[in-house]
Amino acid sequence: MSDTADLRARVHDLFPALRADLESLVRIPSVSAPAFDQAHVSASADAVAELLRGAGLDDVRILTAGGSRPAVIARRPAPEGAPTVLLYAHHDVQPPGDASAWTSDPFEPVERDGRLYGRGAADDKAGIVAHVGALRALGEDLAVGVTVFVEGEEEIGSPSFGAFLAEHEELLRADVIVVADSSNWKVGVPGLTTSLRGLVDCDVELSVLSHAVHSGMFGGPVLDAVTLMSRLVATLHDENGDVAVEGLAHAPDPAVDYDEADFRTDSGMLEGTRLAGTGPISARMWTRPALSVIGFDAPSVALSSNTITPRVTAKLSLRIAAGQDPTEAMAALRAHLEAHAPFGAQVVVRDGELGRPFLAPSDSAAMRAARESFEEAWGTPPVDIGIGGSIPFIADLLEVYPDASILVTGVEDPDSRAHGADESVHLAELEKVVLAESLLLARLARR
Structure with a gap:
C-alpha cells in the first residue's frame, strides 16, 4: 500500500486534471426531470x-432497466481474498431554476474565492470526480475489487432503482458500498453521515366551488380556495413551528449541534426571521420530522382576475425521522389533512414518493476504516452527522445486500447550496475528499 504522503502527493498532482473533468461534466445540462431534453442525460452518461x-476500468457499461435514464457501471474484479467496494454517485442534476438568481451561467463553471460554481458542481458530479480521482491516484496499487455505479435519475427520486437492482443485482454486489452524495460538517471538518431522514410527499387538492365566480358578486359568504388552503396548511405546525401531525416519530437528538449564527449564514435566513421549532437545531434538521410546502398551483398575479378561485393544489414534502415507516407517516399526514379541512372544503390527497430513512451502525469495521482515512486526509477527526434530506435508494441497497456495509460520505459543505442557485463545491475540500477515498480503498484492502 502507498503511504499517506505518497498518496497525498499523487492526488495533488492529479487534481488540476480532475478539476478540468468536473468542469466538463458541469457543462452538460443533464437534468433528468421529464420536462428537459433527455439527450443531455445520455451525453452525460x-x-x-x-x-x-480512463481511470483504468475496462468493463464499462451504460445500462438501463425499467425505463430508467442511463446509468454507468464500471468494474474491476477483486484480487483473491479481497473485498469488493461499490462506489456510488449520480450524474443527473436538478433543473437550474431562475437563471437570473445565478451570479453566472449555471452550466458554465466559474471559480470564485476557491469555489467552483455551476449546477451539479457539488451534487453530484463532484462525487463522480472523487471516485475517478481515487482510482487514478491508486492506479496499479488498487488492491480491492471496485464497481462504480453512477446513476442517471437520482434527482427525480430514483423511480427505477428497484427494477435496476433486480436486473443487475450480481453486477452491483459488494461488501462495502460508498455513497458519495452527502455533506461534510463544514469546510475543514469532515463528516460521516450516520442518519438520513426518509421522505413522504403528496399533492393536496382543495375545492370550494364547481367553477370560478365574480369576487364582488359572491365574495363574503364564499372564501376562495387559496385562503382555505392557507388555513389548512397553517394547521400542519404548532405555534412554535414544530410539526403538528400526530403519529410522526422522533429519533434521538444528535451528539453535535449547529451554531445558530452559522445556521443563519449557511441557510441565508433574513435578519429578524425567527427559527422554527424547539430543541437542538441539529435535531430539527436531522432527527425530527419536517414538513414544507414545495409547490402551489393557483392563479398567478400576472394572470389574476376578479374571481374567487374554486380550487388549488399544494405539494407537500414531509421528511421523517429514522425509525418511522413511510407508509404510516403518509397515512398520518392524510388523516390530518382530511380532518382539518376548513369550512367543509373538499380535500383530496394524492400520494407521491415514499422513501425510507437510514440509520448506520457507527462502529463497523468499514466505518472505523473511514474514520481513520478521513482523519488522515483532513488532519482532524470526522464528525458523525445526520442529513435532513433523503436518499431513499439506500434502504433498497440494504434490502438486496443486507450484509454490505454502507458508508455515506460527502463532497458538499453547508455553503454548497445544492439544488439552489449558485451551487458550488469547495475545491480544496474536494481534493481532500479524493485523498480520503484513496486512503479508504487502500485501508479496506488491508482489512
Missing part, C-alpha cells in the same frame, strides 16, 4: 463512461 475507462 457517455462522458462518465469515458472518464471511468
Whole structure:
C-alpha cells in the first residue's frame, strides 16, 4: 500500500486534471426531470463512461432497466481474498431554476474565492470526480475489487432503482458500498453521515366551488380556495413551528449541534426571521420530522382576475425521522389533512414518493476504516452527522445486500447550496475528499 504522503502527493498532482473533468461534466445540462431534453442525460452518461475507462476500468457499461435514464457501471474484479467496494454517485442534476438568481451561467463553471460554481458542481458530479480521482491516484496499487455505479435519475427520486437492482443485482454486489452524495460538517471538518431522514410527499387538492365566480358578486359568504388552503396548511405546525401531525416519530437528538449564527449564514435566513421549532437545531434538521410546502398551483398575479378561485393544489414534502415507516407517516399526514379541512372544503390527497430513512451502525469495521482515512486526509477527526434530506435508494441497497456495509460520505459543505442557485463545491475540500477515498480503498484492502 502507498503511504499517506505518497498518496497525498499523487492526488495533488492529479487534481488540476480532475478539476478540468468536473468542469466538463458541469457543462452538460443533464437534468433528468421529464420536462428537459433527455439527450443531455445520455451525453452525460457517455462522458462518465469515458472518464471511468480512463481511470483504468475496462468493463464499462451504460445500462438501463425499467425505463430508467442511463446509468454507468464500471468494474474491476477483486484480487483473491479481497473485498469488493461499490462506489456510488449520480450524474443527473436538478433543473437550474431562475437563471437570473445565478451570479453566472449555471452550466458554465466559474471559480470564485476557491469555489467552483455551476449546477451539479457539488451534487453530484463532484462525487463522480472523487471516485475517478481515487482510482487514478491508486492506479496499479488498487488492491480491492471496485464497481462504480453512477446513476442517471437520482434527482427525480430514483423511480427505477428497484427494477435496476433486480436486473443487475450480481453486477452491483459488494461488501462495502460508498455513497458519495452527502455533506461534510463544514469546510475543514469532515463528516460521516450516520442518519438520513426518509421522505413522504403528496399533492393536496382543495375545492370550494364547481367553477370560478365574480369576487364582488359572491365574495363574503364564499372564501376562495387559496385562503382555505392557507388555513389548512397553517394547521400542519404548532405555534412554535414544530410539526403538528400526530403519529410522526422522533429519533434521538444528535451528539453535535449547529451554531445558530452559522445556521443563519449557511441557510441565508433574513435578519429578524425567527427559527422554527424547539430543541437542538441539529435535531430539527436531522432527527425530527419536517414538513414544507414545495409547490402551489393557483392563479398567478400576472394572470389574476376578479374571481374567487374554486380550487388549488399544494405539494407537500414531509421528511421523517429514522425509525418511522413511510407508509404510516403518509397515512398520518392524510388523516390530518382530511380532518382539518376548513369550512367543509373538499380535500383530496394524492400520494407521491415514499422513501425510507437510514440509520448506520457507527462502529463497523468499514466505518472505523473511514474514520481513520478521513482523519488522515483532513488532519482532524470526522464528525458523525445526520442529513435532513433523503436518499431513499439506500434502504433498497440494504434490502438486496443486507450484509454490505454502507458508508455515506460527502463532497458538499453547508455553503454548497445544492439544488439552489449558485451551487458550488469547495475545491480544496474536494481534493481532500479524493485523498480520503484513496486512503479508504487502500485501508479496506488491508482489512
